[in-house]
Amino acid sequence: MNEEKIITDSVKWLSERLAIHSCYGKNVLASNNLSCYKTKNSLESAYDEIEYLLNIFKCDKDVFGKLSRVFMSLRNIEGTLKNLRAGLVLDETELLELKNFSLQVADVLKICHEHSISFKRIILSDLSRVIMLLNPDKTVVLSFYIHDLYSEKLKEIRTEKKKVEYEILRCAIPAEKEKLREQRALLVQQERDEELEVRFNLSKELRSYVEDLASDCHALGQLEFVSAKAELALRYGCVRPIIGKKGCNVLLVGGINPELCEILEKDGRSFTAVDVETGVGATLLTGANMGGKTVALTTIALNIELAMLGMFVFAKSLVLPMFDFIFVMGGDSQDKSFGLSSFGSEIVKLDSLISRLNGGRGFVVCDEFARSTNPFEGKRFVQALIDYMNDSDSYGIISTHYDGIKNKGYCYQVAGLKNIENKLEIKNAESLFKYMDYRLIRVTDSKKVPKEALNIAKMLNLSSEFLKKIENYYKL
Numbered sequence: 001m002n003e004e005k006i007i008t009d010s011v012k013w014l015s016e017r018l019a020i021h022s023c024y025g026k027n028v029l030a031s032n033n034l035s036c037y038k039t040k041n042s043l044e045s046a047y048d049e050i051e052y053l054l055n056i057f058k059c060d061k062d063v064f065g066k067l068s069r070v071f072m073s074l075r076n077i078e079g080t081l082k083n084l085r086a087g088l089v090l091d092e093t094e095l096l097e098l099k100n101f102s103l104q105v106a107d108v109l110k111i112c113h114e115h116s117i118s119f120k121r122i123i124l125s126d127l128s129r130v131i132m133l134l135n136p137d138k139t140v141v142l143s144f145y146i147h148d149l150y151s152e153k154l155k156e157i158r159t160e161k162k163k164v165e166y167e168i169l170r171c172a173i174p175a176e177k178e179k180l181r182e183q184r185a186l187l188v189q190q191e192r193d194e195e196l197e198v199r200f201n202l203s204k205e206l207r208s209y210v211e212d213l214a215s216d217c218h219a220l221g222q223l224e225f226v227s228a229k230a231e232l233a234l235r236y237g238c239v240r241p242i243i244g245k246k247g248c249n250v251l252l253v254g255g256i257n258p259e260l261c262e263i264l265e266k267d268g269r270s271f272t273a274v275d276v277e278t279g280v281g282a283t284l285l286t287g288a289n290m291g292g293k294t295v296a297l298t299t300i301a302l303n304i305e306l307a308m309l310g311m312f313v314f315a316k317s318l319v320l321p322m323f324d325f326i327f328v329m330g331g332d333s334q335d336k337s338f339g340l341s342s343f344g345s346e347i348v349k350l351d352s353l354i355s356r357l358n359g360g361r362g363f364v365v366c367d368e369f370a371r372s373t374n375p376f377e378g379k380r381f382v383q384a385l386i387d388y389m390n391d392s393d394s395y396g397i398i399s400t401h402y403d404g405i406k407n408k409g410y411c412y413q414v415a416g417l418k419n420i421e422n423k424l425e426i427k428n429a430e431s432l433f434k435y436m437d438y439r440l441i442r443v444t445d446s447k448k449v450p451k452e453a454l455n456i457a458k459m460l461n462l463s464s465e466f467l468k469k470i471e472n473y474y475k476l
Helices: 009-015 023-031 041-058 062-073 078-085 094-116 128-134 152-170 174-236 258-266 293-308 342-359 373-391 429-435 451-457 465-476
Strands: 248-257 274-278 282-288 317-320 325-329 364-367 395-399 411-416 437-442
Touching: 009 258, 009 293, 009 317, 041 062, 041 174, 062 174, 078 094, 078 174, 094 128, 094 174, 128 174, 128 317, 128 364, 128 373, 152 174, 152 342, 248 293, 248 342, 258 293, 274 293, 274 395, 282 293, 293 317, 293 364, 293 395, 293 437, 325 342, 342 364, 437 465
Parallel strands: 282 395, 282 411, 325 364, 364 395
Antiparallel strands: 248 274, 248 317, 411 437
16 A cells, blocks of 8 residues: 555545544544555454444434543643653643543543443553552542642641741741741742652652553544544445455445535535446546536545545445555646646656556546647547556546547446537526536447537627637538
8 A cells, every 4th residue: 555645635625524633533543544454354344443333323422422522631641651751750740641641541431331332452441540649539630739648748747837837927026937937948848859759659650551551542542533433424424335356346326525515515506426337447437528527536536545544435335446556646737846847747647657557456546637738649648548557457537538539448428418408598607507417427439528618608608709710610
């Protein structure tokens, strides 16, 4: 698997909507990439964990809320653990951090016990001994104080100090009052020395629990990450992908892109779900201008990537084999940092793709490859890419607006505007979106690409003078 953490922009968008609050959960999210799931078993285990928690959350939605409230209150104790490992004496703030963290672990364990939540790989330590060390009077409070119970000597010093302070308040003779203040200052120093001794002994005892504490940091992060994935699946109605055998077809039914769904809903429009089947080699996608090819491709890539990241998908169903990598090429490919043209940048990415294809089985999405060069040469580059994909063990979906592209594999077209009886009803962009059919239709002849550019220009009331000129060229 490649080390890229996130391939598609929509996965980035979703990652920001995972209900993850603690630094530990965010660390797990940041480290989650395709290389985490190198085998079918590792992916199935990730799906099992989501499904397990999803069923619990369905029965009692408050379970996630209970866990989430604890995760939100977690603080980063890595610095304190580092000091503990180094043999330093912890201060009161650091001791408070460890106490509250241990209490929060206890809270999570209680929630898990109450709702029968248990994972083989996520194990939280029993930190009751740490709580007892930092809470000697057995009255659990969310604060830390070096209690008299830690040291009889400390108790005696504090008792004497209170007595002197009382005498200072009652004394009216300046000279005697000054002597009492000096006595109090000495007692304060003795108190500080004894408190340091207590903190030294506490730090020494706590050092034996440092690995349990560190392990719990990681375990809490893992539990929060799995909980967030399950909550996301519940919130959006996501489904478990099916990992098929090597070489099986990819079959996506009812695939959606939640980011685009939200955008469309704000405009009063709805998302057209994507149904597509692809096999080993290239799948060709053609269609009208503004027909939604890019949306279809991003939806497919999003759901494939989610599946390979151990997450449930936004679809009615998804069957796919294991992939070693996911590669997306499309959009504005111009690389300004290197001063490359759009086509030059495409060639750099193409070379990277070829290296990937020679090193493993991947899922490749190319949106209008070679569109930034002239049609004569661009068409030949697209045809060569399709032929190269067909000679590989990888799967690829390649969209194009070039005519005459041949493919022995699957071919699809966006339905477009061809089924509309009265195209005069389309007078603006809003009505165009209304009547555009974004479904992917399986076709046998991929050579002829639908030509809707002129029709769309007419429907959108482009200047009649310009239309007359361009229509003359269509007659040539």
